[in-house]
Amino acid sequence: MIWLLVIILPLLAALLTAFLPAGSRNAPTIFIFASLPAIWTGLVEVPEISLDWFILGTHFSLDTPRRIILLLTGILWASSGFFAGLYLKEDARNSSFYFYFGTAMAGNFGLLIAADAASFYTFFALMTFASYGLVIHSQTHSARQAAKVYLVMSIIGELFIISALFLAVQSAGSMLLADIPPALASASNGPFIFLLGLIGFGVKVGAIPLYFWLPLAHPAAPVPASAVLSGAMIKAGLVGWMHFTPVGLVTWPSFSLLIVSLGFTAALGAVIIGLLQVDPKTNLAYSSISQMGLMTAFLGLGLYGGFPAGIILPAIALYGFNHGTAKALLFLGTALPAKVGGYWRILMWLGLGLGVLAIAGGPLTGGLWTKYLLKTFLGKTNLPGIDFFSYLLSLSAITTTLLLSRFLHLLGQVEPPKENKIPSFILPWIFLLFAGGWWTMSPTLLSSELMSLIIGEESMLSFFWNPITIWTALWPILLTAGGLVVIFTLKFSFLNRWPQEKPQIPAGDFLYILLWLWRKIEKPFQKAMASLQSLMQSRQSAEKIINKFIDNKKTIQISSSAEALLRRWEVVGISFFIFFLTLFLFLR
Amino acid sequence: MEMNSLLLLLILISSLIPGIVILLLEEKQVLARNFLNLFGAIAKVVLVAWVFAGYLRGESYTFIFGLAPDLTFALHIDQLGLLFATLSSVLWLVTTIYAIGYLKGGKHQRRFFAFFSLCVTSSTGIALSGNVLTFFVFYEFLTLSTYPLVVHRGDDKAVEAGRTYLWYTIGGGTVLFLGVVGLFVLAGPIYFGQTEIIASLAPENGLQLTIVFFLMLSGLAVKAAIFPLHGWLPISMVAPAPVSALLHAVAVVKAGAFGIIRLVYDIYGVQTSEQMNLLTPLAIFAGFTIIYGSVKAFYQDDFKKRLAYSTISQLSYIALGVAITGVLSTTGAIVHLVHQGIMKITMFFAAGNVAETYGYYRISQLNGIGRRMPITMVAFTIAAFGMIGLPPVAGFVSKWYLGLGAVEAETYWVVLVLLASSALNAAYFLPIVYRAWFCEPEPSTIQPRCSGRWETEALLLIPVLLTGLFSLAAGLFAASTNSPLYFAREIADRFYLHLP
Incomplete structure (x- = not known):
């Protein structure tokens, strides 16, 4: 039920x-x-x-x-x-x-x-x-x-x-x-x-x-x-x-490699375009593409064989869980800066910052642990070029931090309200933030047997509080944050040229290439369609031939005289009768 | 006479007698006419339901009347006929309600309702006929009784459309007649289901049987509106909405499709038609018609014309399903006979409601109509999604079985045709849905013609709501034992019973 x-x-x-x-x-x-x-x-x-x-x-x-x-x-x-x-x-x-x-x-x-x-x-x-x-x-x-x-x-x-x-x-x-x-x-x-x-x-x-x-x-x-x-x-x-x-049933190396490559291309490429956006929601959308790219890559890894589906799929789902909650928190958060005033802004920024950290894989967030879970698979496969992909994974932590810093930066430019007030809809946002108790500790959603299967011998607790794990997660974020601080304090000149009003690459980038291509072929295509259409309408088409026969003067003459009769429905009734009679006699 | 035979005759008479009596009434006797209409329609539904229940209990229903040695008028109930009879009688009832509302105050209602009843008599006759001759008689009867309905408006356009209609259908009837005679000469009298007769003739009379098959097929293809014999259908759209709805979405066109099913499965049999390779040309023509009809529909701005071309396209799903060998695609074809009927009738009702209430005949006028006529457009939207093949509407179920059947028979081009048709259906139906729900209505002074409590007359609203719900329910509960799908599956299983 x-x-x-x-x-x-x-x-x-x-x-x-x-x-x-x-x-x-x-x-x-x-x-x-x-x-x-x-x-x-x-x-x-x-x-x-x-x-x-x-x-x-x-x-x-x-x-x-x-x-x-x-x-x-x-x-x-x-x-x-x-x-x-x-x-x-x-x-x-x-x-x-x-x-x-x-x-x-x-x-x-x-x-x-x-x-x-x-x-x-x-x-x-x-x-x-x-x-x-x-x-x-x-x-x-x-x-x-x-x-x-x-x-x-x-x-x-x-x-x-x-x-x-x-x-x-x-x-x-x-x-x-x-x-x-x-x-x-x-x-x-x-x-x-x-x-x-x-x-x-x-x-x-x-x-x-x-x-x-x-x-x-x-x-x-x-x-x-x-x-x-x-x-x-x-x-x-x-x-x-x-x-x-x-997953786990086949070894399809070429598919595996293709999907892993596509996944990492999305993970890194979307960041570049996302950085050039000026709308915080578009920025987040590109971040979603980038994060889904990572999940894609790990699904592709499963096609290379070696891991049973029962292990890798829950890990990917868990990563999705973390990304989903955090991303929703950020998306809902885009409505806040213009409405939240006073001390509540501290909570707002804390929450948004937590969301950013969770997606970037910051320490003590679900982002770190779920990413770490996935990383263990990289160490266990022998897919060609896997070392390179490991580097890319670390790089993606940096790029994600960059992209979402840009998001926070964009939100920071929003004019805060004058009075010290809060909108009612901050409540569900806080609810989601506390449901964040889930996403900070999201690996607990997996059974402990499954956890130990994925990460090896370590117990759950040592996994959560392992300083090495935390450090591997922390350095890309620290590095990016440090870099950003340096850049902003030194006021590098390219900052001024960064898009403010209009994104350098319009949202939906690839669509414009497609549309451009379409405009190139639109005219010949329409010509072809038009000629096809006229072919259908031409005298040669079957419909026309039959209609022509029907519209022929002689046919019209004959039929319209017959029709004069038929138009009177009484005649139709009689013709029914005659029709049946003939049929009956004929068949007899 | 035996009770069961009498029931079959009663089913026919339940619409024949009201038809004749209505002719004798005065034009002014509205109440008596409506009473007769509804009485007949309800009686027919009850009788069909009775026979249905009896059939499920295992009773058999046959009525045979000898006209001459070897020539018999035969009525017989089998599952396929029962399915079609149920479809036409239920939709007749719904359409009668609709027509009473639609034609209220119009001229020549006596003529209209009389021939309307005769039409339904013939389409139930087609459903119940037990042999080729009876089928042919009712098939031609249907042609003639539809003509006065097509020309109902009486203006030049209608008369011209009527002329075209007659040329096509009489021509088709003649060809069919040749085929029927040829079949008689070759094989003697054939009752539906006696496929062994043709099977035994096939080794020696291959050529003759092939010719007869294609003669009959082309005769039937006119009504089934298979390219290039479809031209009459869009032109006949000048008829009033209830006629377009019942006859050009259900009764007439389905008579053709139903005939094709009978021809392939109950006269020639799957095995014989397959061995003689008769089905490939049908598949090719049907596949082409599906695409052709969709492309043509895409370019129509006239609401009913677009629906008409869509009908052409959707009807060929049935022919295509018949043409592919396999239980799954046969199931798809038979179930689409019902599904296409209920979905398309919903769309025609909706188009009629919009035209009747606001006087809009073109799709480009439909901006924001959803907010003015929500119930009508909800029903239309359901049907449109079904036509595209989106679950959980009925059309999805048909498409699912046709697609699986095509894969089963390894005719992958059919899958491509189905997909392309889905895409095209989306391309020409979704703009209507989009205009209705997501565009602001242009500020206009047009006031609805009715000022009731509802968006339009209740008599126009109830039918569209009912058939819309049918379309949804047929898909939503397709797996239950009372769904069209269940019966279609049983019918199809029986056709393939004798196959190794």
Whole structure:
């Protein structure tokens, strides 16, 4: 029953909040309640069930990685829903926002608990299309553009996903998602199916080269929607990948190398473009691409063989958990600087700083431990060039710190309010910060056996308080911070030339290259389409030939005289009779 | 006469008698007419449900009347026919309600409702017919009884459309007739399901049987609107909305598709058609029609025209599913017969509601219509998502089975066709959804024509709501034992029963 509540409550919430009278204060409570079953199933083991009558036969169950992501998703939707109810109180169209918010929530929860292909796809589509309403909510020109790009990319993604599912279900001979990875490992077209899934879910993850909608759409949505888009929904793509990746069952060196390289390219490349942005939310969106790149890389590592899926996937999910909570904290935080005054600003900056540290992998945060967990895999594989990738991982700590320092810098430029006051929506933000008790100690979400399997002999406690671990995490951050301090105190001249008003590279960078290419080929393409169209309309087309015959003068003459009769419906009635009579006689 | 045979006749009579009586009524006798219509429609639904329940209990229903030696008028119930009969009778009831609301105060209602009832009689007749001859009789009866509905408005455009309609369908009927006669000459009388007759003839009369097959197929393809025989469908959109909804989304076009299913599975049989390689041309034409219809739909601004081209495209899903050998794709084809019907009728109802209430006929006028007519547009949106193939709407289920079937048969180009069609469906349906929900309405002085409590007349609103809910429920509960999918699966299983 609780499985159904996970989905039904958000849907109910969507309907309830959509019909709330204007000025009602119930939306926050409704959204919190709606996410409670999801959080509950994330925490407590619930026996799996199958519903034979639902869609094409539905199964609900959870495994460790999805349980971690579900918990994250539940926490984020609860706090963002709480936030949205307060933040959008005055918004004229808030009821439509709540509707799409609740629906996307149902989809997001549903896809995590679904264990069969059809309902997984159902909920994935529900989430994707409902969040279109979130992206376009402000209805400004830029939001419409972003929503358009989002929709087109999502549909392309859906098409790849459905074709991957067709092939995978057919070769697995089962609707269960758990049967897909073994089937891919043994089927001859397994790599091809995997590639389809990689592209399909890559859109949602924001993988290179499919990411360009993300820095447009995530910031275009209102603050609470950005938080769930970048914190929770992006992980849905990751979960999709996990379903389609035969980790531990195959050795696909070229795929492995390709995905690891793409992942690290995203991790480092997104930082460079993100640094040149002037909107804090866009900056965060690029940071999401960069962080997802790291998760991509480790998933790719799993394809090289050597690690069972039961070990590496929970570790990646855990990294996602940490990133999700921290990223949502930062996204929600972008609404604060203009509203929070007085001493509360200290708390605000502390919280934001903590979020930044958590993403950059600072000491004593979940970021450090989850990254360290992943790092242990680097030491155990013999993928070619792995040393180089280890360096890149350390480098990514530096670049992440840089990128998020820029984020803090951008927020610092926001004019603080004159009076000493706080907005009501700081409450959910603080809630998320304290739910940060989770993300600082997030490895505790894994069972201790699993932990010792991943990190070797060490016990949990020695892992947490190991000075060497802390130092390896600390030096990149200290180095970057030190560097920044030097640069800012010496006032290097390039600082003045840093983009202030307009980003040097527009958000959605790659899209503009595509659009440029499109403009190059647009004219010939349209010409071809026009000629195709005229071909269809030409005299030679079948439709025309038949119509021409019908429009022929003689035919018209004959038929119109016949028609004069037929137009009188009485005649039609008689002709029925005659028709049957003839038929009868003829057949006799 | 036996009770069970009588029931079959009653199903036909339940719409035939009201049709005839309505002709005898005066135009002014609105109440009596509406009562007759609804009585007939409800009676038909009840009777079909009764027969359905009986069939599930294991009763058999057959009515045979000898016209001449070897020529019989035969009605027989099997699952496929029952599915189609249920579809047409339920949708007839819904459409009758809609038509009463839509035509209120219009002219020539007597004629309209009389022929409307005759149409439904013939489409149920098609569903219930037990042999080729009976099928053919009702098939032609349908052609003729639809004509007065197409020309209902009576203006030049309508008359011209009627002319085109007749040319296509009579032409198709003639070709079908040749095929039927050829079949009779070759194989004698064939009852549906006697596939062994053709199978035994196949080794010696291969060429003749091939010719007969394609004659019949091309006759049926006219109504199923397979390229290049689809031209009548968009032109017939001049008919009033209920006609477009029931006849051009369900009854007429489905008669063609249903005929193709009968031809392949119940006359020739899967094995024979497969061995004689009859299905590949059908697959190619159907695949091309799917893409062609979608591309054409994309360029239409007229709301109903866009729906019409979309119908052309979606109908060929059925033909395509039939043309691919395999239980899964057959299931997809049969279930799409139902699913396409309920989804497309929803869309036509919605288009009719918008036109009737605000006088909008073009898609470019639909900005912000969602806020003015929320229930109508919610139903439309559900149906549009279904057409694209998005879960959990009915269309997803069809597409899922067709896609799996194509993979099973290793005809990968079909998967590509399905994907391209999904993309195109999205490209021409989502703009409507976008305009309806996310664009600000242009400030205009157009006032809704009805000033009731709801967004439009209740009689127009209830049908669209019902069929919208059907479309959602058929997908949401597809795996349950009462869904169209369940029956489609049983039917398909039976077709492949004799295969090794």
